[in-house]
Amino acid sequence: MLQPLRLALVLALTLASGAAAQAQPAMGARVERQRSVTITSTPAEPLPVIHVAAGAPTLLLFSAPIQRKTLTFDESRIRVLDAGERSVIVQPVVDLREGERQEMGVFFADGRAPARAAFVLVTVPAEVDSRIDVRRSEPPSPACPSTAQTLTPRPEDFVLLGFVKEAGVTTSIRKDMGDSAQGLELQPTVSFRGAGWILADVKFMNSPDHPAWTPQEATFAGRLGAPRRARFIMEKQGPILPGERGRVLAVMEIPETETDLVFTLEVRGDGGRRLTIQDVRFPKLASEDAR
Template sequence: MLQPFRLAIALALMWGAAAWAEPAPGAQARRERSVAVASTSAEPLPIVRVAGDTPTVFLFSSPIQKKTLTFDESRIRVLDAGERSIIVQPVGNLGAGERQEMGVFFADDRAPARAAFVLVTDPAEVDSRIDVRRPEPPNTVCQPTAQAPVPKPEDFVLLGYVDAKGVTTSSRKGKLNAVQGLRLDNLVAFRGTGWILADVTILNRPDHPAWTPREAMFVGRVGMPLRARLVAKTPGAIPPGENGRVLAAVEVPETEVDLVFTLEVRGDGERRLTIPDVRFLKPAAEDAQ
């Protein structure tokens, strides 16, 4: 038996194939084509032609988070959404000059993070299938992210990183003894819905060379170590005698208990800062309704 995703795709493609083979006189010609996701906010969004009597299938090269799908429900219907596909159809043909935007976030952390499209109705043609291409990242050596994309408050809610329980924090004001010339100055631990983040300020001792943090790992009391995403507030090395600030973030299963990890920040020359007993407090209880 075909799975629902495959069945939906098969039906949509059969509809498109049948209409392609024998277009009715004066009917819209059905097309299958590929479009590229806009890499920056300055680039125009790809235009997709839709019609009230034809489903349009979007096939993505990377998994998507279907719960982040945004569109005008009064004008657009989503017939099906899967791990890599969306099938849409307007309630009716869009009016002349009417442009409806539809967008969805990808499931991974690679840029561009969101795919967005402008839906219009063309009296001559309709897109029955859209293959969505995502630009490949440049082939460069992995480095700590110099600057994170500017987030919007709604992004955190749409992606599910913040819910009614909010975010809990804990902090550490004490200092660890310097090892390998690195010392912890300050740490704030954040915990949200399905994620943890450590905001760490590190002192590089004056009698040691410049040091660039390159990777971070959360090591728990049980289970496999978790490789974190590492974001540096200031790109490059921390000079001798100066502070540097880094953020280490990773997704974790949702639980109702405190999480305790040892955080390791590794960098040049096998030097590393090891911070034990980093505590991420359990989520706050939701207010009673």
């Protein structure tokens, strides 16, 4: 006959082992998990996959109110146990077959993009989603526009900004052969003059027997006063290779006058090479009398 102390110890060990056995998941049972998903913002992105099982309801919690009447799903395969302002509880009628994918979707009430939340429901042996927090992808901040969103200037912008007024724009063409010693063959230079600005459009070719050349700055020099540095724009960034054509624009703001302007334009680059264009003429704008 067992002593009372030994009997109590045996009973305690038996109960403890039984409780531990109950705490362990049964062999082959699915693990329940809670997680978040972000719904897709473009049709090209794959839909979030939700793991469902016939024996375990899955709660979907949305970050914004939904239109319950817009729920779409296959009623022969999926049951919606409850649908609220921000939640849906779903459960398959039976476990979905291996490889079976059921789509379910619902529209948000506010209409903001992405307007619809859609999911793919599947059944897997290892786990089931007990709760899914549904998030929407945020649109890019309007305070930080990307360079791809930069607006292209339009003809009307020049008028609205005051660069072109009722006198219009005058032009002049300067023909020159360039400087053979510098290895830069100049094409006809077109000069433009508008309301408070001048612009020289310079095209040239780097001689095949000279090294690559990178223009770096431009200056306008008048008959009086020191040369003034121009705003400098290259059509193509980087060096102009031997035998390659290049194009630069030199722009400068000037006071509005009623006389012709004549400048010497100099474009300087690496290696000490420079392109000098003399007598670049900017005719005065048309007067009221001429119109």
